Amino acid sequence: MKIFLLTEAGKNIGSGHITRCIALSQAFIEKGLYPYFVINGDNSVKDLFKDKKYIIFNWLEERKRLFNLIKTSDIVIIDSYLADNTLYKGISENAKLCVYIDDNKRIDYPKGILVNGGIYSLKLKYPKKRNLIYLLGFQYTILRKEFWYVGKKKVKKNIKDVMITFGGADTKNITTKVLRLLTNEFPNFNKKVVIGKWFRNFNLIKKQKDERTEFIEWADANKMKELMMKSDIVVSAGGQALFEFAQVGLPVIIIAANDKNQLKNINEWKKTGFIEYAGLWKDKNLENSLLNKINFVNNYNTRLQMSYNGKRILKKNGSLNVVSKILQELTNKE
The missing domain is CATH 3.40.50.11190 (Rossmann fold)
Structure with missing residues (x-):
């Protein structure tokens, strides 16, 4: 055939x-x-x-x-x-x-x-x-096959590990903003930053690095699954990866990278109780909104419920x- x-x-x-x-x-x-x-x-x-x-x-x-x-x-x-x-x-x-x-x-x-x-x-x-x-x-x-069957994810009492991923290109340079805020406001968090194959702004991103920042360049599906299982939250765009996060039960804070295609989807995701939406990539108050969302999901019961809501979607x-x-x-x- x-x-x-x-x-x-x-x-x-x-x-x-x-x-x-x-x-x-x-x-x-x-x-x-x-x-x-x-x-x-x-x-x-x-x-x-x-x-x-x-x-x-x-x-x-x-x-x-x-x-x-x-x-x-x-x-x-x-x-x-x-x-x-x-x-x-x-x-x-x-x-x-x-x-x-x-x-x-x-x-x-x-x-x-x-x-x-x-x-x-x-x-x-x-x-x-x-x-x-x-x-x-x-x-x-x-x-992807790696996410067809996923084991139980442990939700920790406090946030320790944060995953940051904005696809293969991150044409809007969102990763830099997110890492800068996390480094300045949450220095005790371990930051796992996924660098896509077509990132043009890696040099800018590296300037925001501290001793608790790890860069993972072009992670395959197995590596992405490993990162998701170990992380407490993820900051990401509202793309196809949301279904993988849901399958794992990893609470998500979304920053939309595309105002045309993603906002209707994000509004539906909000109804599931699985995601928190920080705003559009070009919003003037984006960093303040992201800060508020991280503080909100820092509550154990909030993340526990978000994880449960994600796992029951698919x-x-x-x-x-x-x-x-x-x-x-x-x-x-x-």
Whole structure:
């Protein structure tokens, strides 16, 4: 069976799409199927695919090359914020079955399967279409295999270890602000700072370091899970990693890095009682708000409840559910 995963990554995009596609590929591998990655990016992504089949080229522009590559495919999965309607339609006409990973009803999708396991997915009011199947909600949330099954996390009486992570690129330089505040206001906290592969501001971040600061450069899934299990809280953006934090039961303080795509999701997350929202990255009073939020979650019972609320969100293995539905639909078409 030929399965292609089309996605994008790089210094201006980050690693969210790649992470999600790798997670989905892990679920296919559980079924004995090995997808082929097609990546719009540069050579900096190569070390993410050492044990996988992949090709790197600008499939957004080199459409003839893409169509020739996928024309005998069984399944083509697209996870992109950049591809347009015309390209999606062309891909759908060159594959037996197309699958679209969506976050915010970005475009009008052609025939196939649309997957959105996001917290706001059921409120997006997708249009009813005869040839488009929707897989929406938490039962279809895609997680990396390392987070499918997580042991019980101990909630300590007091905060000692704080994790800081803002994705693969941190284009808004939020890490610097967060580390500066923690160093100045909470010198006794151990700070675990995850540095993404495409960070451009590492030199600025390093200037905020104290003797209790540790930098972890480009942590893989196992390392991220280890950090989450050992940390008492995490300060992060409101992206896909929120589901991993929830699965672990690690209380989160969110600083939104994208005011367009994330705020609706964050408002839904707030209703779960799992996260605290400090504000948007460009808010003038951000550091004061973050200080207040850290003091608030420093209460043991508050963190205990937040951890419990996170752990109860995902009850099913969304990655395997998505793959099972895809394979079922392919069988129905044959």
